[in-house]
Amino acid sequence: MPKQTFLNLPEEKRLAVVNAAVDEFADYGFEAASINRIVAASGISKGSFYQYFTDKLDVFNHLLDVIAQEKTEFFKDRHPPGANLDTFQYFRWMIKAGMEFNTANPRLMQAVSRVLLGEGLYYGRNFEDQRLKSTNAMRMMLQQAIKSGEVDPSVDVDLAVMIMETWSNAISSYILNEGMKQKDIMKWVRSARTQEKIDKLLYVMEYGLRKTESEFISQT
């Protein structure tokens, strides 16, 4: 939590600091973010910074507060269309609203998203080719399946690739992060519980994808 001193600051100065922090985290992520640069960019002195915040994590947490504020402001007069949406309609509305919120605060959301969710595949370092290699393999697999009549030709190949890639990565991360907590990772991975969970996951994906695009359009 930033000190009261910071919150008392004239808005202009306060925003300069917040914006500098947003840019810094968005450009460098958490570890590589530099307090020196934030200080230089916002035009305050280093001493002042340490009077406002205790450390780097403190500034970042303040960004989360800023988001919370912005969100209540944003959703103040924005409500779900109609009262009796079902769960998925509501979820869909939430996602769409989130997209609008991201659009309205792109740099801010980019900064916290980069720190909390990672740099993201679509941005990227020098590893784009590495990623393309695996997505291209999936794309070819799907196109082959379409050619052989196994998958409906109206399926959106790019979308299917994105979905498969997302799950491939999510499952890999899940196995690694959750697995490292276990004392016997191999036993855990091969356990009925874990296998069943992944099976269900893939089944949900598969079932959704098997629907043809024409059905999508008629049902949405």
Place this chain on the structure above:
Amino acid sequence: MPKQTFLNLPEEKRLAVVNAAVDEFADYGFEAASINRIVAASGISKGSFYQYFTDKLDVFNHLLDVIAQEKTEFFKDRHPPGANLDTFQYFRWMIKAGMEFNTANPRLMQAVSRVLLGEGLYYGRNFEDQRLKSTNAMRMMLQQAIKSGEVDPSVDVDLAVMIMETWSNAISSYILNEGMKQKDIMKWVRSARTQEKIDKLLYVMEYGLRKTESEFISQT
């Protein structure tokens, strides 16, 4: 690419360097990884390091090479069960094989996964509570839907939450990363193309989730 000098090294020494690098990237990610620590942990001198590699990225790229080698070794005598799997069966087999590979090389995969895909939600910094807040909201939403009879009670709530969370994050990242490339992010987000893509995505998710667990079991 590491210099030939490095590849000529006695295996023991070479592995010491690779293992030190793996540990470093797994523990600190790319930005915060320290060449000094890698050097110290592997027992080589700093000068030698710079004779083997040009910089940090070069070591990391070598880890990708190591993975490629390990993978060909791993899949040498591991083939899909039967020749006429359909696309999804094949994908499922690939995912499962990937899980086994991760299990066999957990630290190595953790290192590159952390760098390429981010720290992952399930690991985490001091932001676990931030994440729990949103997942709990989704969980309650689903439980409410089950209570009211809208969603089949046999649905695995935790699984559904994981799926919804994954898509929520993936969509958010997609919008931010892809959107920042556009000259007019708002126009892009609201365009029919983008909206349709997200709609389809959510529809695939929804359709998979609407199936009841009993159907899962009978069909898998």
Place this chain on the structure above:
DNA sequence: CTATAATGTGACCAGTCGGTCATATGACCG
């Protein structure tokens, strides 16, 4: 055994980091 080439080494460099603190500045009050 000597000469030459390849490899290994760690002290050293300039630069940056997060963080501190004595001092300066300004705001408020009697």
Place this chain on the structure above:
DNA sequence: CGGTCATATGACCGACTGGTCACATTATAG
């Protein structure tokens, strides 16, 4: 005006960073 207190400042600190290079060690060849 003087006095008191909150705030602002940037020089300075030790630690660490990625990177270099003159020199030591070892291997190879004649």
